[in-house]
Amino acid sequence: MADSSSTARNPPTKRPRAASDADDHDHDHDPAVDDDDEYVPYVPIRQRKQAKLAHLQARNLLSTSEADVEEKKRAEEAAAAAAARTQSLMAQTMKLKETEPVKSSYELQLEKEAELLKQLVMKRKLASDKELAKGIQYSEAMRTSWTPPRTLMARGEPAFERTRKKYHILVDGEDIPPxxxxxxxxxxxxxxxDYLKQAKGIERPTPIQLQGLPVVLSGRDMIGIAFTGSGKTLVFTLPLLLFAIEEEMKLPFQEGEGPIGLIMCPSRELAKQTHEIICTMADVMASTGAPHIRSLLCIGGINMADQRNTIRQGIHVVVATPGRLQDMLEKKRFTLANCKYLCFDEADRMIDMGFEEDVRNVMSFFTGQRQTLLFSATMPKKIQNFAQSALVKPVTVNVGRAGAASLDIIQQVEYVAPEARTTYLLECLQKTPPPxxxxxxxxxxxxxxxxxxxxKGVKAVGIHGGKTQEEREFAISSFKSFKRDVLVATDVASKGLDFNEIQHVINYDMPKEIEDYVHRIGRTGRRGKTGVATTFINTECSEQILLDLKHLLREAKQKVPPFLLSIEDPTELESSGPGDGQGCSYCGGLGHRISNCPKFELDKRTEFGNSKEKYAEGRGIGGGGGDY
Incomplete structure (x- = not known):
C-alpha cells in the first residue's frame, strides 16, 4: 500500500521504462524520489520569458508601454522577415531604393566629377622599378638629427594652431611639426x-617658410602650395644644404659618390637659378669653416665636360631638368644609390602628362627610401592625389588656395584687337618704370x-625655347643686371624667375590655361612688393579661359571689366560653402567644372591615342609596310 500511494502522489514525468524488482526496491529507499519539496517541474522557455517580463514589470524596471513596444518591434521584424522571404529580388531592390535619401543635384554633380577624375589617373605609383617589382612600401618617414626646441614644444598644439590661423596656413597630415x-x-x-638679412633683406620667415622649413628639416615628405614669390625655394634648398654638410662631416664624399639630394625643375632657367642659390649659400657656409658643398647643374645646352672635375670630386647636390638628367644617369656619369632627398619644383608641371615617363625613368635609378617634396603655386587636385602614391605620411602645407593669384598684384584686363596689340605695348610700358x-x-x-x-629705341631682349643656351643666358643676365629694360619671353620664363625688381608684367595674349596666367603674373609683386599685371584679351580667346579669368579676378578682389561680366556662366553650381567644391578639380580653373574642362578632354584623347599606338605596336600594325 505504501508503494501504490507513493506512486499516486508522484506521477512519473518521463516516459516509464521497464524496471526490475531491484530497481523498485532501490526507489523505495531513495530520498530524492520521496521528497516532494525538491521536485521542480519543467517549464517551457516561452513561459519563463513571460514570467521574467512580468517580474520586471512588477518591480517597475520596465514599464508596460516599453514592453508593448518591444513586443511590437519583434512582431514587425518577424513579419518583415517572412515578407522578405516571399518577395522577389527586384521588389526588395526597389524597396531599398525608396528608403535611400534623395541626393541634391550638386551632390550628384560631385559624384559624376569624381568618376570622371578616376578615368584619367596615373596608372602606376611614382616609385622605382625595384620597389614596384618587389612590392616594397615604406611605412615610416625619414629620420633626421634635427628636432624642434623643447621650449617651443612646451607651448602645445593649441598655440601652434593659433599661429597657423594667424598666418592663414592650412595643414594636413599626421604628427605635423610645429x-x-x-x-x-x-x-x-x-x-x-646674416646672409639672408644683408643680401636678401629677409629677417623673418614667410608663412610657407615658418611651417615648411620645420616639416622638411624633420625629414617628412611634403606638398607645399603657396602663391608665387612667397619664398618656396628657400624651404627646399636650405635643408638640403644642411643635410649635405652633415653627411660630408660624417664621411667625406669621394669620386663616384653622391649626390645626397636631387632637385628637378621644368626649365633650364629655373634650374640654373636654383643651382646658383645653393652655390651661394654653400660658399657662405664654407667661409665659416664648414665643408664645401659641390652642386652639379645638369641641364640641356651646356657642355657637361666642363663639370667633370665636380663629378670627379664627388657631388652632394644635383639640380637638373628631366631630359639631361636621364641621359646622364643612363651613361652612368653618376648614380642615385646614395640619394635620400628628392624635390620637384613646379611639381604640377613636372608630373603632368608630358613629363610622366621622364620622371618615372629617373625614379627607376633610386635604390632606397628618400624624402620627397613637391612645391608649386598651382597644384590641382589630380596632382595632389597622385602625389600620395609617392609620399610616405606626407604633410600638406597650403598658404592660400592652390592656383590663386597673389593679392599684391594689381591685375588689369583690357580688350585690345589683335592687330593693335603691338603698337599698344608702347603705351602700356609707360605705366611703370622698368624692368x-x-x-x-x-x-x-x-x-x-x-x-x-x-x-622704337626700347632696350629689349628675348628668350624662348628656339634660342641657344648662350642667348638665353645673355638675355637673363643682362635683364637682371639692368642692362636691358624689357624682357620678351614665352612661358619658358614664367615659372620660377626670381627677380624682385620687376614692376610690370604684360600678357601680349591670354594663355590657354589659367595656371599659366597665374605663373606669368607671379613674376611681379614678390616678397610683399606691389606689382602691376596688364593682360590683352580679344575675340580669339576662348570663352572658357575668360570665365576662369573672371572668377580669378573676383577671388583676388580685382576690378572685373564689363565685357567679362557680360559673359554668362552656365556651369556655375550652388555650393555648400565658400570655395567648397567650386571650380575644376582637374586643372584648378574656377570658371568651369571637370565635365567641360578642355585640358581633361585633351589629356583623355592623348591617353587614348597612346593606348591605340601601343596596341598597334603589340599587334605589329604600322611602320612595317603592312606585311602579312
Whole structure:
C-alpha cells in the first residue's frame, strides 16, 4: 500500500521504462524520489520569458508601454522577415531604393566629377622599378638629427594652431611639426641668417617658410602650395644644404659618390637659378669653416665636360631638368644609390602628362627610401592625389588656395584687337618704370615684339625655347643686371624667375590655361612688393579661359571689366560653402567644372591615342609596310 500511494502522489514525468524488482526496491529507499519539496517541474522557455517580463514589470524596471513596444518591434521584424522571404529580388531592390535619401543635384554633380577624375589617373605609383617589382612600401618617414626646441614644444598644439590661423596656413597630415616664427629657433647657422638679412633683406620667415622649413628639416615628405614669390625655394634648398654638410662631416664624399639630394625643375632657367642659390649659400657656409658643398647643374645646352672635375670630386647636390638628367644617369656619369632627398619644383608641371615617363625613368635609378617634396603655386587636385602614391605620411602645407593669384598684384584686363596689340605695348610700358616682362604664346611673336621695341629705341631682349643656351643666358643676365629694360619671353620664363625688381608684367595674349596666367603674373609683386599685371584679351580667346579669368579676378578682389561680366556662366553650381567644391578639380580653373574642362578632354584623347599606338605596336600594325 505504501508503494501504490507513493506512486499516486508522484506521477512519473518521463516516459516509464521497464524496471526490475531491484530497481523498485532501490526507489523505495531513495530520498530524492520521496521528497516532494525538491521536485521542480519543467517549464517551457516561452513561459519563463513571460514570467521574467512580468517580474520586471512588477518591480517597475520596465514599464508596460516599453514592453508593448518591444513586443511590437519583434512582431514587425518577424513579419518583415517572412515578407522578405516571399518577395522577389527586384521588389526588395526597389524597396531599398525608396528608403535611400534623395541626393541634391550638386551632390550628384560631385559624384559624376569624381568618376570622371578616376578615368584619367596615373596608372602606376611614382616609385622605382625595384620597389614596384618587389612590392616594397615604406611605412615610416625619414629620420633626421634635427628636432624642434623643447621650449617651443612646451607651448602645445593649441598655440601652434593659433599661429597657423594667424598666418592663414592650412595643414594636413599626421604628427605635423610645429610652425616656427623665427629663423634662430629653427637652429639655422648664424652665417646663413646674416646672409639672408644683408643680401636678401629677409629677417623673418614667410608663412610657407615658418611651417615648411620645420616639416622638411624633420625629414617628412611634403606638398607645399603657396602663391608665387612667397619664398618656396628657400624651404627646399636650405635643408638640403644642411643635410649635405652633415653627411660630408660624417664621411667625406669621394669620386663616384653622391649626390645626397636631387632637385628637378621644368626649365633650364629655373634650374640654373636654383643651382646658383645653393652655390651661394654653400660658399657662405664654407667661409665659416664648414665643408664645401659641390652642386652639379645638369641641364640641356651646356657642355657637361666642363663639370667633370665636380663629378670627379664627388657631388652632394644635383639640380637638373628631366631630359639631361636621364641621359646622364643612363651613361652612368653618376648614380642615385646614395640619394635620400628628392624635390620637384613646379611639381604640377613636372608630373603632368608630358613629363610622366621622364620622371618615372629617373625614379627607376633610386635604390632606397628618400624624402620627397613637391612645391608649386598651382597644384590641382589630380596632382595632389597622385602625389600620395609617392609620399610616405606626407604633410600638406597650403598658404592660400592652390592656383590663386597673389593679392599684391594689381591685375588689369583690357580688350585690345589683335592687330593693335603691338603698337599698344608702347603705351602700356609707360605705366611703370622698368624692368618689365612681356609674355607671348609663341616664338614668332616674341621675335616680332623684340624687333619692334628695338626699332622704337626700347632696350629689349628675348628668350624662348628656339634660342641657344648662350642667348638665353645673355638675355637673363643682362635683364637682371639692368642692362636691358624689357624682357620678351614665352612661358619658358614664367615659372620660377626670381627677380624682385620687376614692376610690370604684360600678357601680349591670354594663355590657354589659367595656371599659366597665374605663373606669368607671379613674376611681379614678390616678397610683399606691389606689382602691376596688364593682360590683352580679344575675340580669339576662348570663352572658357575668360570665365576662369573672371572668377580669378573676383577671388583676388580685382576690378572685373564689363565685357567679362557680360559673359554668362552656365556651369556655375550652388555650393555648400565658400570655395567648397567650386571650380575644376582637374586643372584648378574656377570658371568651369571637370565635365567641360578642355585640358581633361585633351589629356583623355592623348591617353587614348597612346593606348591605340601601343596596341598597334603589340599587334605589329604600322611602320612595317603592312606585311602579312
Amino acid at each position: 610652425p616656427i616664427t623665427r629663423f634662430n629657433e629653427m637652429k639655422i647657422p648664424q652665417c646663413i641668417l 618689365v616682362v612681356i609674355f607671348a604664346e609663341n616664338k614668332h611673336d616674341v621675335d616680332d615684339i623684340q624687333e619692334f621695341l628695338l626699332t
